[in-house]
Amino acid sequence: MPVLKVQRAESNQQNDAVKLKKLNIDVQITGNIATTVMTMTFYNNSNRILEGELTFPMPEGVSISRYALDINGKMREAVPVEKAKATEVFESIERRRVDPGLLEKVEGNNFRTRIYPMPANGSRTIIVGYEEELNFNNANALTYHLPLDYNQPIETFALKTTVFESILKPELGEQPDGSFNLKVNGNTYVGEINKTDYQPKKGLTINLPKRNNLPEVQMQKASNGYYFLVNVFPKSESRPRQWSNQIGLIWDTSLSGLQRDTKKELELLDLIIKQKQNLTIQLGLLNNGFKNSGTFIISKGNWDDLKKKLENIVYDGGTNFGSVNAQSFQADEYIFFSDGLSTFGRNSIALYKPVNTINTSLKADYSTLKYISLQTGGQFVNLNAISTNDAFKQLGQENLQFLGIKNGSDVRQTYPSMHVKVNGHFSLAGILNGLNTDFVLQFGYGNSITSEQHIQLNATEHALSSIDVSRVWAQKKISEMDIQYEANKADISVLSKQFGIVTRNTSLIVLENLDDYLRYDIAPPAELRQAYDAVLKQRRVDFQERKTELLNAAVTMTKDLKTWWNTDFSYKEPIKSKNDYPIPVRDAIDAAPVVTQNISATPPPRPAGTPPAPPRVERAKESEAKGQLNEVVVVAYAAQAKRMETASATTIVRSQSISANSALQGRVAGVSIQNKSTTTNVETQPTIVIPEFKSDKDYMKNLVGNPDSAYRAYIKMRPNYKTTPMFYFDVANWFYQQKDSVRALTILSSIADLDLENADLYKTLSYKLKQTGNYDSEIFITEKVLQWRPMDAQSYRDYALALADAGQYQKALNNLYKVLTQSYNSQIADRDQGIEEIIISEINNLIAKYGSKLNTKGIDKRLIQPLPVDVRVVLNWNKNDTDIDLWLTDPTGEKGYYGNPKTKIGGRISNDFTSGYGPEQFMLKKAMKGKYKIEVNYYGDRQINISGPTTVTAEIYTRYATGKQQRKVIVLPMAADNRSGNLVGEFNFN
Incomplete structure (x- = not known):
């Protein structure tokens, strides 16, 4: 059954304003091949533009091969394109508020299409088609099944089924209602119904008996x-086989297990045990980890204790197949009940005896389950497609093979x-x-x-x-x-x-006009092909999307950073005399100090009605206006300071610079580096204090008492919040604060089971895994995001930093450098302008700390520039099209932010990212004594998916790239419309 999710753009809350208004299904069966085409019209009865996400779980071995979307009132067929490119193009065009359509395959045999825009009080129509190879049932007949379990009446419903060249009349095993019947016309059979305000009671099942065994x-x-x-x-022929006496039973207890048909699974297990009578079963429970859960001696087919344990399983957590291995779980043969989706670890199992894989979930990874059984000599059973008795017969006999x-x-x-x-x-x-x-x-x-x-x-x-x-x-x-x-x-x-078949790495895409097909170098459907070919010969270069690398910009940025680092920022603090008399105003410059407080004040709020995440050009104008004010303020401050030079004052002067080569040892990129010590005024590390995040959601009130009772409360509340990511995040955070890291990680990993291939959710996961030191899982999660979104520079960076966390420094360096050498389309390159500043700092930090262990021959030597600093704060977030700002207030009271990116004491804020994922960075080479305050300001985002609120992570470093650095990580969900600044952390330099 296709499932539609729709969210309101302004609140991220699920919306029931969109209904399936028209449904037309055409089924054609020839031999053992059935072609199904579904035409669906969705109506948005709200007064806001919405985006829809339609998910299709497909049967084993079936892939979608047709997709069309209405463009300007006419259906346009999709064309195949690489999956990553299709996602990149879709998001690029979507920002222009036009009509792209994208259908892609996500984890397992599941397909997803995003529909945007769904106009206010308007409709969108899509067509989805697929070919299916029919299999025999136990009555020696081919079977076609179409689920029709819709949860509400459909205004206009039509179903037509045609069976061609059938010698025997097809039989109806199930039908929507009593009005559907197959009528004969020669060797062709046709059934048809047309209804209004209709909600089918049952699905459609057609059995096609075979009269003879001729090919x-x-x-x-x-x-x-x-x-x-x-x-x-x-x-x-039936050749019975004997089950082993020692069986390992692997039961997937992850959150997605709630979607399995465990009743059928227990029925199958009962048949196996009753036949064997006497055996030993070792139970292993699998979710984000693996636990050997006891040995059960079965005598005379009595397995009540094991059955009771399985019936009371609590399903929770993500899934990590990689946690199962033969050393910890030994048996002569295994039975593995799972959907095959390993969401929190590698999808391979280190077992070497036969593993029989059983699936009862509609959302499943059939390929993984088949591979596990084939690799080990076991059997794969899709219990969705056959009865429990047939599955038992299949497992209990040696099967005829081609x-x-x-x-x-x-x-x-x-x-x-x-x-x-x-x-x-x-x-x-x-x-x-x-x-x-x-x-x-x-x-x-x-x-x-x-x-x-x-x-x-x-x-x-x-x-x-x-x-x-x-x-x-x-x-x-x-x-x-x-x-x-x-x-x-x-x-x-x-x-x-x-x-034109949708696979893991190929999607189907529909674009609005010829220019888009030309710009993104995508061959259009037949209706536009002639015009496309004609224009392509003359104007291809003019139309194609430009690709660019960041390397040249990184070289320029390195020079800029070196100049900044070598600058001596001297700060003279004005001393207020005992009698603080007002200064006479003689000119405009002297008058300017009246507004010096604006430098350190909270940046003014954006005008009412300003949309979230304004385009870069608007923010540039805003920054320019603020920058002009700041220039006046800085000049005024200089003039005032000059007048006070003769006054007796205590000044804080930065006169000491650190050797540019101090942090490097050995030979780097063929350059001889001398080992010099870094001199600092203060040897002690400042203490970084970060606030303890506590959610104020109502469900948190039920988490009281000891962790055991709190966990029971969580399970009891979960049905009301089962698709809400922040519910799991908040509860996991509570358990982390109670020092129950095992339960916390299980609850947190459940986020991975909420949605298929959702990069936003996985980014949130990776932040918390970094903060809690689960670096192996962090690598897996960030690598998945990189597979899904290789078009984003941040995907390489997040993966690289996860590798560095886990001590894989060479791979980390290589992937950081990839950020600068990948090709990006012009829109993404503009969105991420300035990210090279962050990457340069991180590349040189790795080289400074581990240079003797790294091969840097592949790194452009012009980028290698040691940049040790006393303070570094870097901020990034999990959602695209998001505007978040980093603020840092220094001991003088001056606030560094996008409108004041260079502070008087030498603080430096990186480029302002008004869309995309960030990151933003603050660096200070030499810290003056006093208190530093870090805040994050959330302007808003344009996301409309199930991922919940935007989540940010901040990494706070002192003594960065000096060999003495310390780091604190904080992860914070952002409240909507909170533009007054969220406290991230504080520290003092003494």
């Missing part, structure tokens, strides 16, 4: 030969190409080189051939099929390659783009 052949002409699809029905092809020299690229089980039906797709050929399919058990079936292909005798056989072939090949995705992802990308 069925379908062919499609290609540019070179023919694509073919062969269906055969080999007879299989073993290969004999005499197949005239056919190529046949799939499946590996051994696969056969359950009364086998389907093979491939390419025929000529017009006709003969070959033999071989079947058997293990490696022993027990039967063969002769196949004849003849293009002149077989009528060409009405279905797209080539797409079925491509889908079969992709499905097989996807089992080992990393090894095959390049081939998958080529194939999926050619045949």
